[in-house]
Structures are given as structure tokens and as C-alpha cells.
Amino acid sequence: MDYAKISFAVISTWIFASGVSPPNPMLKQENRAKMKGALEQGSFYQYVHLYLITPVVFATIAEACLIMTRQDPSNGAGQLASLFFIYKSGDAMSMRLSKFNALGGLMMIIGGSMRLWTFRALGRYFTYQVGIQENQKLIQDGLYSVVRHPAYSAIIFGYPGCVLWNLAPGSWVRESGVLSTWPGKILFTLHSSLLVAAPFLTLLRMPQEDEVLKNHFGEQWEVWAQRVRYRIIPGVY
Numbered sequence: 001m002d003y004a005k006i007s008f009a010v011i012s013t014w015i016f017a018s019g020v021s022p023p024n025p026m027l028k029q030e031n032r033a034k035m036k037g038a039l040e041q042g043s044f045y046q047y048v049h050l051y052l053i054t055p056v057v058f059a060t061i062a063e064a065c066l067i068m069t070r071q072d073p074s075n076g077a078g079q080l081a082s083l084f085f086i087y088k089s090g091d092a093m094s095m096r097l098s099k100f101n102a103l104g105g106l107m108m109i110i111g112g113s114m115r116l117w118t119f120r121a122l123g124r125y126f127t128y129q130v131g132i133q134e135n136q137k138l139i140q141d142g143l144y145s146v147v148r149h150p151a152y153s154a155i156i157f158g159y160p161g162c163v164l165w166n167l168a169p170g171s172w173v174r175e176s177g178v179l180s181t182w183p184g185k186i187l188f189t190l191h192s193s194l195l196v197a198a199p200f201l202t203l204l205r206m207p208q209e210d211e212v213l214k215n216h217f218g219e220q221w222e223v224w225a226q227r228v229r230y231r232i233i234p235g236v237y
Contacts, residue, residue: 005097012105013060019115020049027129033212045128063172066092090177096170104164111158118151152202153232159195
């Protein structure tokens with residue numbers, strides 16, 4: 001079970017991180033659409049992934065080190081791992097793949113995999129800034145035949161899943177004692193808050209993105225939108 005936990009942590013973290021990282025450089029200014037208010041496009045969307053990814057990667061590394069050395073914590077490697085990754089009231093022996101921990105990891109894998117599919121489907125046209133590039137096509141197959149914004153559907157799976165993965169019983173964040181330190185409380189509170197807020201921010205961006213696509217593709221977009229009525233959740237929204 002120890003190595004199953006490590007393997008699952010590495011796979012879920014890698015897929016989540018890959019799906020969060022922008023697949024292409026920032027869109028050139030002349031190709032960007034004008035967005036309103038807080039959704040105006042700057043470098044924030046291009047680099048925020050670093051803050052989303054770093055705590056998750058650190059937690060995975062910490063968890064792997066502690067699990068691999070906890071059978072003999074008196075040896076040098078075990079003592080070093082405990083020194084860096086266990087804090088007051090923490091217990092490495094409590095780290096395990098609980099059902100909620102596993103559910104969070106599975107949500108990260110599903111969400112990340114969906115994002116990676118949209119990266120591949122759109123190719124160089126997938127950017128974190130909204131706009132139209134030269135010779136851009138309207139993708140209508142695959143996940144885009146189910147909902148109009150599958151990359152945002154993926155966020156609804158992956159981001160809450162990451163919060164659950166971090167905070168569920170058995171996780172490093174929950175069992176290491178890092179939340180008993182003020183830096184840990186601040187870091188993971190902000191991290192979790194951003195992950196929870198992100199799906200709601202997409203609800204604000206989607207109508208504006210639809211407007212940009214509609215203005216560019218015209219009747220082609222309208223026919224597609226009539227056929228694919230839902231934006232992110234089939235039968236719901």
C-alpha cells in the first residue's frame with residue numbers, strides 16, 4: 001500500500017500539473033480580444049499556474065520521502081526526511097491512501113486528462129489569453145461535441161479534487177503538522193482558496209469568450225452552439 005500511495009501521488013500530481021501549465025506562449029497583444037473588468041488579460045493567467053502547482057509538487061515529494069523512510073526513521077535518510085517534512089504534532093505513520101484522498105487524486109487525473117485533450121485538440125490555438133489567431137478553426141469534435149468549454153469542465157473536476165487531495169485524511173498536508181505552522185496555514189489557505197475560486201471565475205469568462213468566437217466565426221459558431229447547447233456540464237449549464 002505504501003508504494004501504491006506514492007505511485008498514485010506521482011501520477012495524479014504529474015497529470016494535474018501538466019493540465020494546469022499553459023501549453024503555448026502568451027498570445028500576442030494584437031491577437032487578444034478586449035475583456036471587461038477583472039477579466040482583462042495580462043500575464044496573471046499565464047503564470048498563476050506556478051502557484052497552483054508548486055505546493056502540490058512539494059507535498060508529493062515530501063510524502064514520497066517520508067513513506068519510503070518511515071519503516072526505519074532512525075536511519076539517516078529517515079531523520080533527514082522528518083527534519084524537513086514533519087512539523088509539530090505531525091505523524092508520518094498516519095499518511096495513507098484514504099478513500100477521500102483517493103477520490104481527490106482521481107478527480108485530479110480526470111480533470112488533468114481532459115485539459116490535456118483540449119491542449120492537443122486546439123494545438124497552438126490554446127492560450128490562456130482569449131483571442132483569434134491567423135487561420136484558426138472552430139473545433140467541434142471530441143469533447144467539443146459534448147460541451148463548448150471542456151477545458152473549464154476539467155477545472156471543475158481537477159481543482160476541487162486537488163483541494164480534497166491536499167486536505168483529506170492521510171495526506172501529507174493533513175498529517176505532517178504543516179498546518180500547525182503559520183506559514184503552512186497561510187500557504188495552503190491561499191492555495192485552496194484560489195483552487196476553489198477558479199471554477200467560479202470561469203463562469204464569468206465563458207460568456208465573453210463565446211462572444212469573441214461568435215463574432216469571428218459567425219454562422220458556423222451559431223450552428224455549433226445550437227447543437228452543443230451546454231457550456232461546461234451536459235444537461236445543466
